[in-house]
Amino acid sequence: MALSISHLLGLEGVSKSDIQTILDTAESFKEILSRPIPKVPTLRGKTIVNLFFEPSTRTRISFELAQKRLSADTVNFSTSTSSVKKGETLKDTVRNIEAMKIDMVVVRHAVSGVPFFLTQCMDAAIINAGDGIHEHPTQALLDMMSLKEKFGTLEGLKVAIIGDISHSRVAGSNIRGLQTMGAQVLLCGPKTLIPRNVEELGTSVNYNLDEVIEWADVLNVLRIQLERQESGLFPSIREYHAEFGVTVKRLERANKEITIMHPGPINRGIELDSDIADADFSIILNQVTNGVAVRMAVLYLLSGLEGSVD
Amino acid sequence: MKMSLKIIAKIIDDEGLKRTITRLAHEIIERNRGADRIAVVGVRTRGATLAQRIVNKIEEIEQKKVPFGILDITLYRDDFRKRLKQPIVQRTDIPFHIDGIDVILVDDVLYTGRTARAAMDALMDFGRPASVQLVVLVDRGHRELPIHADYVGKNIPTSVGEEIQVRLLETDKEDCVLLVEAPEEEN
Amino acid sequence: MKKSDKILLKGGEIIDPVAKKHETLDVAIIDGRIDKLGVIDEKSFSGKVIDVSGCWIVPGLIDMHVHLREPGREDEETVHSGCAAAMAGGFTAVCTMPNTSPACDNQNVVQFIKERARDELVDVFPIAAVTKNRAGKEITEMGELVKTGAVAFSDDGRPVVHSAVMRHALEYSGMYNVPIIDHCDDMDLFEGGHINEGKMSTWLGIPPIPDVGEEILIARDILLAKYTGGKVHIAHISTKGGVELVRRAKEERINVTCEVTPHHLTLTEDALVSYDTNLKMNPPLRTAEDITALKKGLQDGTIDAIASDHAPHSIEEKDVEFDAAPFGIIGLETMLGVINTKIVMDGIITLEQAIEKMCLSPRKILNLPIPGIAEGEHANLTIFDPKKSWTVNLHAFKSLSRNSPFGGWKLNGFVRCVVNKGVYWENSSK
Numbered sequence: 001m002a003l004s005i006s007h008l009l010g011l012e013g014v015s016k017s018d019i020q021t022i023l024d025t026a027e028s029f030k031e032i033l034s035r036p037i038p039k040v041p042t043l044r045g046k047t048i049v050n051l052f053f054e055p056s057t058r059t060r061i062s063f064e065l066a067q068k069r070l071s072a073d074t075v076n077f078s079t080s081t082s083s084v085k086k087g088e089t090l091k092d093t094v095r096n097i098e099a100m101k102i103d104m105v106v107v108r109h110a111v112s113g114v115p116f117f118l119t120q121c122m123d124a125a126i127i128n129a130g131d132g133i134h135e136h137p138t139q140a141l142l143d144m145m146s147l148k149e150k151f152g153t154l155e156g157l158k159v160a161i162i163g164d165i166s167h168s169r170v171a172g173s174n175i176r177g178l179q180t181m182g183a184q185v186l187l188c189g190p191k192t193l194i195p196r197n198v199e200e201l202g203t204s205v206n207y208n209l210d211e212v213i214e215w216a217d218v219l220n221v222l223r224i225q226l227e228r229q230e231s232g233l234f235p236s237i238r239e240y241h242a243e244f245g246v247t248v249k250r251l252e253r254a255n256k257e258i259t260i261m262h263p264g265p266i267n268r269g270i271e272l273d274s275d276i277a278d279a280d281f282s283i284i285l286n287q288v289t290n291g292v293a294v295r296m297a298v299l300y301l302l303s304g305l306e307g308s309v310d
Numbered sequence: 311m312k313m314s315l316k317i318i319a320k321i322i323d324d325e326g327l328k329r330t331i332t333r334l335a336h337e338i339i340e341r342n343r344g345a346d347r348i349a350v351v352g353v354r355t356r357g358a359t360l361a362q363r364i365v366n367k368i369e370e371i372e373q374k375k376v377p378f379g380i381l382d383i384t385l386y387r388d389d390f391r392k393r394l395k396q397p398i399v400q401r402t403d404i405p406f407h408i409d410g411i412d413v414i415l416v417d418d419v420l421y422t423g424r425t426a427r428a429a430m431d432a433l434m435d436f437g438r439p440a441s442v443q444l445v446v447l448v449d450r451g452h453r454e455l456p457i458h459a460d461y462v463g464k465n466i467p468t469s470v471g472e473e474i475q476v477r478l479l480e481t482d483k484e485d486c487v488l489l490v491e492a493p494e495e496e497n
Numbered sequence: 498m499k500k501s502d503k504i505l506l507k508g509g510e511i512i513d514p515v516a517k518k519h520e521t522l523d524v525a526i527i528d529g530r531i532d533k534l535g536v537i538d539e540k541s542f543s544g545k546v547i548d549v550s551g552c553w554i555v556p557g558l559i560d561m562h563v564h565l566r567e568p569g570r571e572d573e574e575t576v577h578s579g580c581a582a583a584m585a586g587g588f589t590a591v592c593t594m595p596n597t598s599p600a601c602d603n604q605n606v607v608q609f610i611k612e613r614a615r616d617e618l619v620d621v622f623p624i625a626a627v628t629k630n631r632a633g634k635e636i637t638e639m640g641e642l643v644k645t646g647a648v649a650f651s652d653d654g655r656p657v658v659h660s661a662v663m664r665h666a667l668e669y670s671g672m673y674n675v676p677i678i679d680h681c682d683d684m685d686l687f688e689g690g691h692i693n694e695g696k697m698s699t700w701l702g703i704p705p706i707p708d709v710g711e712e713i714l715i716a717r718d719i720l721l722a723k724y725t726g727g728k729v730h731i732a733h734i735s736t737k738g739g740v741e742l743v744r745r746a747k748e749e750r751i752n753v754t755c756e757v758t759p760h761h762l763t764l765t766e767d768a769l770v771s772y773d774t775n776l777k778m779n780p781p782l783r784t785a786e787d788i789t790a791l792k793k794g795l796q797d798g799t800i801d802a803i804a805s806d807h808a809p810h811s812i813e814e815k816d817v818e819f820d821a822a823p824f825g826i827i828g829l830e831t832m833l834g835v836i837n838t839k840i841v842m843d844g845i846i847t848l849e850q851a852i853e854k855m856c857l858s859p860r861k862i863l864n865l866p867i868p869g870i871a872e873g874e875h876a877n878l879t880i881f882d883p884k885k886s887w888t889v890n891l892h893a894f895k896s897l898s899r900n901s902p903f904g905g906w907k908l909n910g911f912v913r914c915v916v917n918k919g920v921y922w923e924n925s926s927k
Binding site (some may be wrong): 025029032035036037038041285297300 | 382384399402435
């Protein structure tokens with residue numbers, strides 16, 4: 001039962017059954033993580049390169065852990081230790097890496113479309129760990145897995161994504177994946193941080209957070225990049241917190257059960273109150289655990305396709 | 311494998327299967343002097359079903375609970391790179407500590423020994439059992455690894471062109487063991 | 498390119514939009530001049546005879562917006578290779594943009610380019626920079642530059658950002674009746690963008706360039722042209738709103754003209770799905786709605802000219818992640834074919850109108866003489882077969898660069914030969 005895709009570049013165009021397979025497989029993998037020896041020999045002999053052209057701690061550690069749990073050999077390549085800074089082109093860099101006989105590449109890059117670009121210059125299976133402001137599919141998959149654990153199904157679930165939609169690849173993948181799985185998605189944030197043609201993604205927008213909370217089963221709260229304020233996209237941290245911060249007060253006023261997610265790292269007291277982040281209706285830490293399971297599932301499912309026939 | 315299956319012989323029928331399970335349960339109790347320190351773990355899918363039946367029988371005889379677990383060995387297989395289709399990974403469920411316990415490992419058919427090897431590898435990742443004893447319903451020979459079963463339902467010498475099919479009520483709507491002509495794909 | 502004292506073009510159809518001539522006549526060219534028009538017996542003709550039956554013979558076409566990377570990036574294009582590409586594309590004249598290195602902002606560079614082009618069949622008319630080093634601050638020595646041979650001023654690649662500088666440039670160049678060609682985009686809105694703000698920028702996560710930026714600068718330039726009486730030409734117009742602004746300005750008789758490229762008339766942002774950097778140009782590909790407006794602009798005369806914005810880039814520069822790739826595509830060798838196939842044959846404008854927009858109008862805008870097809874005139878001719886089809890093969894390009902999105906397109910309109918300056922070039926591929 002393999003996937004119909006050979007790379008995970010994004011959730012754009014990925015079928016419901018493929019997403020279902022990934023989520024089901026991830027659930028099985030989650031059990032491995034709780035074993036005394038949380039490691040299986042499945043990807044023994046497979047070599048995976050983590051190509052991180054952008055600083056990342058969480059995602060890289062999560063991928064690395066997933067790879068180690070599956071017994072793959074991993075190599076890390078990040079800009080600070082690479083030849084990229086010496087003016088080598090991306091194509092040459094990846095061709096060089098490919099010549100070292102690798103099976104899979106996990107890539108993060110500040111430019112949208114780089115994972116697709118890599119599929120054009122090498123044969124290895126490519127997994128997108130975040131490209132520019134485009135997609136971050138494994139983050140959305142782990143978000144969906146966490147929601148499925150809590151609600152049993154994604155069908156009909158009302159998910160609001162709150163914050164800087166324009167610059168968020170997490171939103172980019174969640175919007176696509178959730179809708180494929182039958183959930184409803186509503187976006188909320190300052191208009192300056194919502195893409196102009198957002199209706200193209202099949203979602204709607206509401207600028208009133210209280211109304212959004214009224215509507216939603218789940219709030220996926222995005223991290224606000226503080227440098228956006230400097231470029232004039234919102235007036236001040238204080239105003240952002242007042243208008244779009246998910247606060248204890250707001251939730252009390254709404255007086256309803258609601259699930260809180262956040263892809264991390266959290267700006268406590270800005271987009272999300274500390275008390276909420278740590279509350280039992282927040283599934284933020286489940287998201288982190290599920291991240292490893294989902295990435296194991298993706299690595300496993302994409303490894304089997306290539307060279308599977310003798 | 312589904313199409314035009316050619317049956318050579320029915321080796322065990324439903325009554326026979328019941329008797330075999332009962333005998334295996336007795337042998338396990340006898341060898342381990344009761345059921346105090348044992349746990350039974352079945353290999354997905356049919357090994358798990360057989361293991362459940364053996365557990366039921368032991369509990370009936372000894373009148374006490376026996377820990378029961380299920381092992382999915384997909385991730386431990388050594389043939390996974392050679393397979394055309396990627397197997398579905400299912401959950402492993404071993405809700406007890408296996409350290410210091412005599413683990414009774416149950417599978418339906420013992421053939422090359424590779425499945426048993428994978429199952430033992432998987433089991434070891436859960437801890438350090440006092441011993442592992444292997445139960446199989448059918449031993450059909452042709453071993454490729456130095457593995458033997460401690461408890462055997464029935465020894466059935468086969469040729470490579472043949473295959474053993476264990477059919478169980480829970481998954482296949484009937485209880486029996488068939489000797490069939492092997493299709494292209496080996497399990 | 499061959500010198501020939503005597504050429505006979507046999508059996509072609511002469512289309513001269515100036516003289517409103519449209520008839521099948523043989524053309525005898527002797528010493529670079531049209532010696533005779535009429536039925537000429539090839540047996541009695543002692544020179545080279547070229548059978549051009551089925552072809553149109555038109556006044557030599559001009560591409561008023563090309564980048565020939567000399568001086569500075571001779572690996573991408575030289576004056577010589579650019580002229581070869583121009584001939585293959587059916588052009589006997591090109592106007593070169595000043596964003597070379599060093600920039601064409603002084604008489605030396607203008608002279609250098611003219612010198613490089615001296616022995617070419619193609620007339621190369623340099624466009625000089627509006628501001629020194631194209632920095633947008635101080636205007637260049639426009640009077641001297643015009644005398645040296647600059648036909649227009651432009652900081653193309655970027656707009657003249659400051660309104661005061663644009664005002665003074667229009668006032669100053671207005672003294673010589675030479676146009677300022679402006680690349681219209683509001684740089685604050687453009688900041689960091691790579692493709693049109695719209696469906697695809699949202700979809701692909703690529704930083705956007707809003708169309709309103711182009712409109713804002715077109716509006717400013719129109720108002721400044723009106724205020725100063727200067728002459729402004731809008732380069733590569735790409736937006737519906739921009740066309741509407743120019744239309745209204747022309748109704749008010751403001752001195753504004755504009756051009757459009759073949760790619761903005763035929764490709765939309767939708768083509769970007771595969772992050773192909775050969776679809777990355779500035780202004781970016783827009784929407785089907787914009788194309789409809791551009792076509793309407795061609796029909797009603799709002800859009801005066803068609804130009805390629807031929808912008809060569811090396812493979813190494815283009816074969817990179819999308820955001821890192823430079824803007825621009827080449828177009829000299831495909832323009833005539835693309836316009837004939839996608840605009841003329843689709844009934845948007847007639848072939849005569851297309852010729853006008855690639856010959857008469859640009860020459861009028863730039864105060865250049867218009868070649869006539871009459872006995873005694875200098876022979877400056879483009880001869881092409883409008884029906885004959887060919888498939889675009891990037892590797893057969895005369896240009897040194899390959900960055901075209903038109904590879905593999907089947908086009909009608911095959912350039913047979915060009916004649917100018919006493920020499921002719923004949924297409925050797927059949």
